[in-house]
Amino acid sequence: MTSGIHHITAITRKIQANVDFYVGILGLRLVKRTAGFEDADQLHLFYGDGNGAPGTLITFLAWEDGSPGRVGIGQPAEIALSIRPEAIGFWLTRALTLNIQMSGPTQEFGEPVLRLKDPDGIIVKLVGEAAVAGTDPWTATGIPAADAIQRIRGATIFSDQPQATADFVVRHFGFRLVAESAGIRRLAGDAADVLDIRDAGGFWTSAPGTGTIDHVALRAPDRAAVERVAASLRAEQAGATNMHDRTYFYSLYVREPGGALFEYATDEPGMLVDETPEALGSKLFVPGHVLADPDDVRARLPQFSLPGEERMTERDLPFIHRVHRPEKSDGTALVLLHGTGGNETSLLPFGARVAPNATLVSLRGRSMDEGYPRFFRRITAVTFDQEEIGSEAAALAAFIDEANAAYGLSPDKTVFLGYSNGANMLGALMFLHPGIVRNAVLLRAMNVLENVPMADLSGTNVLMVTGQSDPYGPYAADMEAFLERAGASVENRTLPAGHDIGAADVDLVRQFVQRVTG
Numbered sequence: 001m002t003s004g005i006h007h008i009t010a011i012t013r014k015i016q017a018n019v020d021f022y023v024g025i026l027g028l029r030l031v032k033r034t035a036g037f038e039d040a041d042q043l044h045l046f047y048g049d050g051n052g053a054p055g056t057l058i059t060f061l062a063w064e065d066g067s068p069g070r071v072g073i074g075q076p077a078e079i080a081l082s083i084r085p086e087a088i089g090f091w092l093t094r095a096l097t098l099n100i101q102m103s104g105p106t107q108e109f110g111e112p113v114l115r116l117k118d119p120d121g122i123i124v125k126l127v128g129e130a131a132v133a134g135t136d137p138w139t140a141t142g143i144p145a146a147d148a149i150q151r152i153r154g155a156t157i158f159s160d161q162p163q164a165t166a167d168f169v170v171r172h173f174g175f176r177l178v179a180e181s182a183g184i185r186r187l188a189g190d191a192a193d194v195l196d197i198r199d200a201g202g203f204w205t206s207a208p209g210t211g212t213i214d215h216v217a218l219r220a221p222d223r224a225a226v227e228r229v230a231a232s233l234r235a236e237q238a239g240a241t242n243m244h245d246r247t248y249f250y251s252l253y254v255r256e257p258g259g260a261l262f263e264y265a266t267d268e269p270g271m272l273v274d275e276t277p278e279a280l281g282s283k284l285f286v287p288g289h290v291l292a293d294p295d296d297v298r299a300r301l302p303q304f305s306l307p308g309e310e311r312m313t314e315r316d317l318p319f320i321h322r323v324h325r326p327e328k329s330d331g332t333a334l335v336l337l338h339g340t341g342g343n344e345t346s347l348l349p350f351g352a353r354v355a356p357n358a359t360l361v362s363l364r365g366r367s368m369d370e371g372y373p374r375f376f377r378r379i380t381a382v383t384f385d386q387e388e389i390g391s392e393a394a395a396l397a398a399f400i401d402e403a404n405a406a407y408g409l410s411p412d413k414t415v416f417l418g419y420s421n422g423a424n425m426l427g428a429l430m431f432l433h434p435g436i437v438r439n440a441v442l443l444r445a446m447n448v449l450e451n452v453p454m455a456d457l458s459g460t461n462v463l464m465v466t467g468q469s470d471p472y473g474p475y476a477a478d479m480e481a482f483l484e485r486a487g488a489s490v491e492n493r494t495l496p497a498g499h500d501i502g503a504a505d506v507d508l509v510r511q512f513v514q515r516v517t518g
Contacts, residue, residue, distance in 0.1 A: 003174030004191030005152045006217040006249070006265040007046070007057035008079050010122055011069065013210035015043060015062040016304045016314065017119035022047045022058065024307035025098060026081075026124070027148055029138035030281040031271050035297050036061065037246055040290040041345060043301045049151065050136035052271030052280060054219055054249075055191055056151045061214065064302045065320045065344075065364070068120075069209025073160045073200050074259025076213035078115075078123040080153035080194070085128030088112045090147040109179055109186060120211035127153040129192075141307070154194035155216045156184075158206070159258030162199045168238075168256040169195060172229055173218045173264065191219070206259075215253070217263035223250045226264055247287065248273060296349035299324060299360075315406040318399045323407060324348055324360040332517045333407075333414040335400070336362040337422025339444075341372045347419060350501070354417075354509045361403055365421065366392065375425035376448070382475070384448045389428050396425065397433040413517045417441040417509065419501060424448045427479055430462075431455045431486065439516045441465070441509050444499050446475035447482055458487035463512040465505055467497040 012018040022028050031052030036042035043062040046052060058079060071077050083091065088105050091114055095102040101117035112128040126149070137148035159165040166185045169175045175187040175195060183199040195216070206212065220226045226243065230252050233241050243252045251265035271280060284301070286294040303325060305311035314323050322344045334355055336347040344364040351360045365375035367388060376392050377385040403409060416437045418426040423445035430437050434455040441463045462483055466476040473494075480492045491512070495504045 003189035004055055004219045005154065005189065005193040005195075006054045006219040006263070006267070007059050008076065008152065008155055008213060008216050009059045009061065009263075010079070010120075010213040011063050011066070011208070011210050012060045012120050013063060013066055013068070014119060015045070015060075015064060015302045016311070018060055018062070019045070019304050020307060021118045022060075023141065025094070025100065027138060027141040027143040028056075028058065029140070030306065031057070032248065032275075032281055032285065033283070034285040035287060035290060035301060037244065037287050037289075040286065040292055040297045041300045046271065046281075048138075048271070050138045051277060053136065053151075054265075054267045054270070055193065057271075058152070062302055063210050064322070066210045069212035070204065070207040071158070071212055072204045072206035073158050074255075075158055075206035076155045076216050076260060077158045077198070078125055078156040078196075079213065080113075080125040080127050080155060080196075082129040082132045082150045082153040083126050083148070084132060084146060084150070085112055085130060087147040088114055088126070088128050090144075091116075091126050109181060122211060122213065125153070129153055152193060154196060155213070156196045156198055157216070157258070157260050158198055158200035158203060159256075159260065160199075160201045160203070161258040162197045162201075164257040165260070166197045169197075169218075169262075172232060172238075173262070175218075189219070215261035215263050217251065217265045220251070220264050220266045222266055222268070226250055226252055226266060229264055247285070293349070295352070299348040299352040300345040312407065315402070317402050317406065318395045319366060320344060320364040321399075321403075322348065322360075322362045324352070324362070326352075326357045326359065328357055329359060330357040331410065331413055332358040332513070333409045334358050334360050334513070335403070335409075335414060335416045336360060337375060337416070337418035337425055338362070338365065338373070339420030339422055340369065340374050342419070342422075343373055347417065347422075350506065351417065353506050355415075355513050358513075359407065359409070361407065361409070363396075363399070363422075365425075366395070374421045376421070376428075382446075382472075384424075386450055389425070389448060390432065392425065393429045393432045396429055397436050400436055411436075411438055415439040415441060415513050415516065417443070418445070419443040420445075420499065427483075430457060430460065430488070431482070434460075434486070439513075441512060442479070443501050443505060443509075444470055444472060444476075445479055446472050447479040452482050455486045457483065460486075460488040461512075461516045462488050462490045463509065464490060464492040465501075465508055466492065466494045467499055468494050469497065470499045472499065 028047035032046035048056040179186040185197040249265040423442040
């Protein structure tokens with residue numbers, strides 16, 4: 001049995017910072033970008049050597065702006081990458097020069113080790129491994145071949161049952177015990193990759209989230225080996241296992257007795273199954289089983305630029321938000337505010353269909369109502385928290401001013417589009433801070449202000465779209481009347497629909513956007 005580490009998968013909060021670290025600083029190659037196999041709205045990036053060979057792959061799931069996790073028992077805790085021992089000095093100097101958090105060098109199991117922290121706080125150990133030889137170290141980033149990262153050296157697993165964890169890996173995955181030191185059992189595979197099982201008894205339990213390592217994938221020679229291990233796990237009643245065809249490998253998942261998640265993945269068919277070596281990592285792969293429109297999936301996924309490519313840096317503004325840049329911009333922009341139960345990705349496909357050449361800026365509401373993001377809270381179905389509406393409208397006005405400067409948005413060529421709760425916030429914003437919004441689309445909107453202030457909205461263009469069978473539809477007339485009283489130019493269209501939005505809304509909004517941004 002061939003044994004070793006196939007890949008290590010972790011979770012990041014900010015994909016651009018992640019790319020800058022693993023490609024720009026560590027010098028790995030981006031070898032694959034995919035939509036998630038379990039959740040298509042989750043970007044999954046693979047980094048590795050020049051050919052994306054098994055044993056070199058570090059992968060990240062993007063939980064953009066997601067909550068941080070906690071490293072603890074039942075979880076991988078460190079990623080170890082091999083370099084030549086004499087390269088430690090190069091990486092020490094590089095870390096100091098680039099202001100990377102680090103510690104060391106130290107000696108572990110007779111090898112020099114330098115620990116770095118990535119932008120999410122994940123520990124990456126650079127290990128000076130004697131006689132290491134990578135298959136195709138990636139040197140396109142300018143790092144000398146002699147100093148380049150060669151491959152994965154190993155991973156550290158925190159376990160409060162270290163003996164049981166070690167025995168499980170040895171029994172099922174072909175590793176063997178090679179050393180013990182300071183509470184760590186070191187297991188090695190045929191490819192000289194190592195798993196360090198650390199006795200973490202008394203430590204706190206892990207919690208999933210950004211800044212944590214999700215799982216370690218071990219190498220299987222072929223699909224038959226995966227199925228044999230699955231059978232042995234079932235015979236042992238080792239817990240739930242499931243097998244998947246991941247296009248680039250076939251694998252199973254299982255948790256060891258201490259709780260850490262392992263994957264067992266085949267080397268074949270590999271990262272080159274759908275791309276040439278020259279184009280590796282250049283296109284987004286959307287799994288075939290995904291039922292959503294691939295274009296909608298692409299619109300929802302976070303964008304990033306490789307080092308050296310033109311980029312728009314996302315700014316730290318009062319609202320969590322997503323910026324989606326079109327391949328070819330026409331200078332227009334849509335600012336999107338979701339409805340109850342949505343988030344900053346929900347309206348991106350709608351916006352991309354309406355204005356494919358517009359920059360999209362999509363916000364996440366900061367209020368929580370029954371566990372869902374909103375822009376302000378409800379008190380009853382038709383009464384709302386007036387104080388919160390006022391404070392969040394002020395925050396939104398500040399966001400708009402800063403976003404205009406940060407992203408180069410032109411107020412005359414920007415259309416604000418809100419759905420349901422987001423539309424209601426836009427309506428309130430126009431009355432409380434007149435002049436900020438010049439073009440607005442209000443989908444399934446109603447007035448939520450108990451006292452509507454007098455405002456001058458002359459020169460403001462508004463499209464309201466109401467569903468004929470929407471239970472909130474009867475309230476739209478009041479909003480239209482208040483807007484017209486303030487001098488806005490209002491077009492209120494009724495569609496044969498309910499509170500949901502669809503293709504007919506897209507057509508109406510597209511015509512409006514083209515007309516007002518002309």
